[in-house]
Amino acid sequence: MSESKYREWILDTIDSLRSRKARPDLERICRMVRRRHGSDPDRTCAELDKLIQEQTVLKVNYKGSISYRNAAKVQRRSRKKDDTNNAAAAAAASAAASSSSAARRNVAAAEEEDASHSDLSNGDSALGPADQDETEDLEADGSTVMDTDSNADEEGADESRDGQDGPSPRHTYEDGPLGAVSVHAFSAPCSPMGPRPAPSPSPGPGPGPASGGPDSASAWKSGERASSLPPSSPRGPAHSDWAGNASGSPAEHQHKDIKVKPVVPAVATSPGALKNCAVKREETGRTDSASSDQLVPDYGANGARADANRKVCDGRAQTMPVSADNGELRLPFVSFEPSICVKKEKTGQNLLQWSVADVASYFSAAGFPEQSMAFRTQEIDGKSLLLMQRSDVLTGLSIRLGPALKIYERHIKVLQRTHFLEDEDL
DNA sequence: AATTGCGCACGGT
DNA sequence: ACCGTGCGCAATT
Numbered sequence: 216m217s218e219s220k221y222r223e224w225i226l227d228t229i230d231s232l233r234s235r236k237a238r239p240d241l242e243r244i245c246r247m248v249r250r251r252h253g254s255d256p257d258r259t260c261a262e263l264d265k266l267i268q269e270q271t272v273l274k275v276n277y278k279g280s281i282s283y284r285n286a287a288k289v290q291r292r293s294r295k296k297d298d299t300n301n302a303a304a305a306a307a308a309s310a311a312a313s314s315s316s317a318a319r320r321n322v323a324a325a326e327e328e329d330a331s332h333s334d335l336s337n338g339d340s341a342l343g344p345a346d347q348d349e350t351e352d353l354e355a356d357g358s359t360v361m362d363t364d365s366n367a368d369e370e371g372a373d374e375s376r377d378g379q380d381g382p383s384p385r386h387t388y389e390d391g392p393l394g395a396v397s398v399h400a401f402s403a404p405c406s407p408m409g410p411r412p413a414p415s416p417s418p419g420p421g422p423g424p425a426s427g428g429p430d431s432a433s434a435w436k437s438g439e440r441a442s443s444l445p446p447s448s449p450r451g452p453a454h455s456d457w458a459g460n461a462s463g464s465p466a467e468h469q470h471k472d473i474k475v476k477p478v479v480p481a482v483a484t485s486p487g488a489l490k491n492c493a494v495k496r497e498e499t500g501r502t503d504s505a506s507s508d509q510l511v512p513d514y515g516a517n518g519a520r521a522d523a524n525r526k527v528c529d530g531r532a533q534t535m536p537v538s539a540d541n542g543e544l545r546l547p548f549v550s551f552e553p554s555i556c557v558k559k560e561k562t563g564q565n566l567l568q569w570s571v572a573d574v575a576s577y578f579s580a581a582g583f584p585e586q587s588m589a590f591r592t593q594e595i596d597g598k599s600l601l602l603m604q605r606s607d608v609l610t611g612l613s614i615r616l617g618p619a620l621k622i623y624e625r626h627i628k629v630l631q632r633t634h635f636l637e638d639e640d641l
Numbered sequence: 642a643a644t645t646g647c648g649c650a651c652g653g654t
Numbered sequence: 655a656c657c658g659t660g661c662g663c664a665a666t667t
Contacts, residue, residue: 235645238660250644277659278651645666654657 219591221262222271224248229272229285239283269576270584286584566634569597583622586614601631 228247232239244263245256263283266272273284569577574595578587589612595603608623609616 233659236647236660237645246643278661280660282659643667646664648661648663650661651659652657653659654655 218262218265221248221254221259222266224252224254225259225263225266225272226285226287229283230288233285238277238280240281241283244283265572269572269579269587271579271588566597566601566630569600571596573597574600578622578626581622581626583618586612586618586622589614600627601634603627603631 225244225248228244228251229239231247232243237243241260241263245259248254248259249256263272267274267283270286273286273289275282275284571591571594574597575587575591578584578590590600593599593612603623605623608627609619612619614622
């Protein structure tokens with residue numbers, strides 16, 4: 216409970232700062248939350264961290280400093296006509312579908328309390344986050360990507376993603392655009408809450424902000440355990456790819472840099488058991504296309520599990536995030552990850568152990584941050600997930616039909632099937 | 642002193 | 655041209 220309260224406070228604060236035209240950075244957020252609600256900055260920080268992991272809040276590096284965005288208000292930046300069409304089409308489709316099929320109410324219900332914002336409606340408001348790229352190495356793992364589009368909801372993006380199913384998963388990042396970048400830039404920027412009166416988060420905060428340097432980015436968050444975590448995953452080389460990329464062009468570092476790194480948390484699998492399969496990320500090219508903010512990686516509290524997510528699974532796993540492939544639309548977050556796999560191997564067993572937060576994080580990481588809130592609201596944990604039927608997903612969560620169908624067909628069904636198959640084996 | 646309001650420059654679409 | 659962002663500074667509390 217308190218969590219939702221914090222979510223509201225934080226989101227509200229971010230919105231408030233934005234409307235005031237002040238950068239929603241850690242310091243201001245913590246200060247405002249404390250002022251308005253008396254919350255301890257450290258706690259706010261920790262909660263913010265969680266929100267970032269579940270992608271309710273996006274952490275981006277904009278103009279050289281860290282900013283936070285209300286994910287629900289951000290959407291893909293590119294929406295030009297092209298996009299519009301897609302969106303419209305998607306919307307229409309969903310509408311049609313809903314009406315025809317049984318779930319018409321979904322549409323209406325689509326937004327929840329917060330959702331109201333705008334997602335679709337104002338549509339353009341945000342461009343915030345977008346792509347990824349990165350710099351930091353260590354923690355890179357978390358990213359899977361896509362969130363953006365997903366959260367966008369329209370899923371126009373999805374469409375493109377669908378393509379992936381087929382034969383052309385590879386995305387090219389045509390991004391190329393800018394050159395993007397500067398990368399390391401941010402390491403500096405993030406200053407934890409230093410300024411604020413929060414002297415000691417608690418025990419030994421050792422993490423110090425910039426301790427290592429490498430992960431300084433993550434360091435921002437002080438206190439809590441998380442920050443100190445090493446990047447858990449060992450994929451050193453991997454990100455070096457992008458890093459290389461980025462670093463390669465130091466060109467202009469004036470200040471605007473661009474790139475975003477999706478922070479997707481590791482949520483994909485549940486806490487304990489999964490291990491990563493082979494981690495392979497292909498070369499990543501990051502896509503930085505456009506906008507200027509970049510997501511900054513970080514995982515806080517749960518960071519530990521970060522590694523789990525991307526793995527290429529042996530079998531088929533399902534992929535989802537892909538990005539826009541061939542060029543059609545470039546979404547903000549294009550992922551380089553070809554796919555996320557739902558981990559299959561141990562999923563089954565773990566599923567029973569997933570908490571409500573695990574479920575929400577999973578869907579958030581799978582590209583449905585907004586919808587993940589519905590799972591949280593309905594308190595769906597792993598066991599409940601196994602019991603969910605198609606109709607429950609389509610009509611019981613009050614989420615739009617389009618995402619609901621994808622969530623059910625590509626994730627829930629797969630998870631359930633995997634779980635039960637394994638059960639049989641046993 | 643801390644907040645809030647907002648003009649304006651920037652950079653992406 | 656339009657839009658989101660956020661710096662920098664004035665006004666307000």
